[in-house]
Amino acid sequence: MSLLELDGVKVHFPIKKGVLVDRTVGHVYAVDGVSLKVEAGETYGLVGESGCGKTTLGRSVLRLVDITEGSVVLDGTDLAKLPGEEMRRFRRRLQMVFQDPLGSLNPRQNIESILSEGMIAHGIGKDQEERREKIKAILDKVGLPSNALARYPHEFSGGQRQRIGIARALVLEPDVIICDEPVSALDVSVQAQVINLLEELQKELGLTYLVIAHDLAVVRHISDTIGVMYLGSLVEEAPSDALYAEPKHPYTKALMSAVPVPDPEVEDKRERILLTGDLPSPANPPSGCRFHTRCPWAQAERCATERPQLRDIGGGHRVACHYAEDIASGKLSLTKGEVVSATREGVEDNPEPDDPETGTSAEDTPAKIPAQAEKTAKDEKPAEASEEPEKAV
Amino acid sequence: MSVATKTDKIQRLAELTATKETSTGASLWREAFRRLKSSKMAIIGAVIIAVFVVIAVVGPYLTPYAPTAQTWRGEVFPNQGKFVGPRGENWFGLDHLGRDMFSRMLVGARQTLLVGVVSTLIGLVAGFLIGGLSGAAATLGGEAGKRVDSVIMRFIDMMLALPSLLLAVSVAAVMGQSLTTVMIAVGVVQVPVFARLLRGSMLAQGGADYVLAAQSLGVRKRRIVTSQIVPNSLSPVIVQATLSLATAIIEAAALSYLGLGNPDPAIPEWGVMLAQAQRFFDNAPMMAVYPAVGIIITALGFTLLGEAMREALDPKLRG
Structure with a gap:
């Protein structure tokens, strides 16, 4: 059994019109029936041109958007059916790395506070002292100095910010990390560093990735299996080498x-x-x-x-x-x-x-x-x- | 140069360039403050406000004469158009009842500041609560939340549709004539402005990636609002509050001028003084000029600082 299984996932956004009472006049079929399996410890790459629904699919796995139909099963639990509070607690096992490293970090919080947020939400560590120790260890893993703690996101470079984003996901010790265009906002030289970091972390911590990208070279490099999306559904799925061959x-x-x-x-x-x-x-x-x-x-x-x-x-x-x-x-x-x-x-x-x-x-x-x-x-x-x-x- | 001094120098350089373990990062607020300090507009505004506040706080203790004492009543004959202008013992001259204008200006400053600050606070707090509730409901409340937001906002739109002075006059008419009325009336006018501003700002932040990130971390909704959305939505509200102080002072003066202000003649207030001076404007224009200039300069000070803050806090200007 695979760690993460999506079965017939559909995400339809209603198009609404009206001033006081909204009328639904149609739907945007952002994701329209996607089934895929991600094996534990492997990387599943999702490619497609912009607007094909790959980001929406990634977000639907975390239930950041509502799933219209279908199931997202993580380790035997169907996330699509979990009630709000249980889903919130379940998010600890599923984390996300965002495309825009600066935009995904709260500019008013320092790094310690950003990284503590998730731990506080899930009751990890009994006091700030304990949490700080853990954060320092994670910062070390992603290659950031421990004096980063008191600094703010705008004081870091793009690559460093993405490392902070990765660290934020890691402090919760998740099983699956969804990387939504993890390197597309970075310089090419930095892209390689971040990709390598993701691979090292996978080896060290046994992580499972769902990588969403439009850059074929990046996906090929990092993925075991690749799915190609077109207009809300998968058109092809194959082991990385077979697909490229x-x-x-x-x-x-x-x-x-x-x-x-x-x-x-x-x-x-x-x-x-x-x-x-x-x-x-x-x-x-x-x-x-x-x-x-x-x-x-x-x-x-x-x-x-x-x-x-x-x-x-x-x-x-x-x-x-x-x-x-x-x-x-x-x-x-x-x-x-x-x-x-x-x-x-x-x-x-x-x-x-x-x-x-x-x-x-x-x-x-x-x-x-x-x-x-x-x-x-x-x-x-x-x-x-x-x-x-x-x-x- | 010997090797020893060279290594010393390198060592020294390394020490200087190293980031200290204890060094704290510069928060955006701190950076905004740094930018504010280098803005001429902000400095002029801050100086004006500082002088005004000092006058308002200590002024009443420094008055040469009691502001209500009609010491020179025998020298002023309003009916015959005989007034007393500035002179050695009365720097700003006398008013129509023979009271020292300078003393009245000093005491009036405190009233003006009080009205400005309290009414802005009323508007800010009420607007913050309404706008915050509305914004939180709209961003994280789902479909039901959007409906709540919609209802609140239509109500706020109704308030905004009324001309502000008319709204203030209505409030004052209902509540009777007093200083509290003026403060509440002016404050009520500001409520929809603050509410709309905070809600709009929260909506803009609600779709930001870091809010999504907090959601995906599993942070509770209430905490997302208080620790993520609201802190990032505050800067336009704070700027507006500074700018509102200026309009509040002017509106309070307008209400006093219309005769809805404090009826107690023992407490001078710039707006009331301006209203009283109107009758004698032909013969003694200076009686109106002093409070008018006072109001203008104070409002200018708050406006300058507010505008400078807007520039300093604008994320688009941030390097």
């Missing part, structure tokens, strides 16, 4: 094809799948497969009417696509969208560019996440790009 779902394929490869020879041959259309509104999701409006392999009938469920296609690889095998074997061809050479989309063959900067800036383009890359792709179809290489940025 061979993504099965069309959306994951498009997502992965946007990642630049550090090897220049491979990078030259890399192909990008360009998606058409915009991300549909979660208030009015498409029928059938959520992705069929943008899927390059979408088929006429089934995709628009029948919603695919996650199914195991071998090796713990789960995909929510009717035609995953056919796409993998090459039986199906593209119906829309296009595959372009990743290196060619910015600049067409132009042996001696007039502006030396154009060459360098073009290399940045493929690194964007699909949502952004697509935008750039629209106004730089390869044909146009050859005429106006300056527009490549």
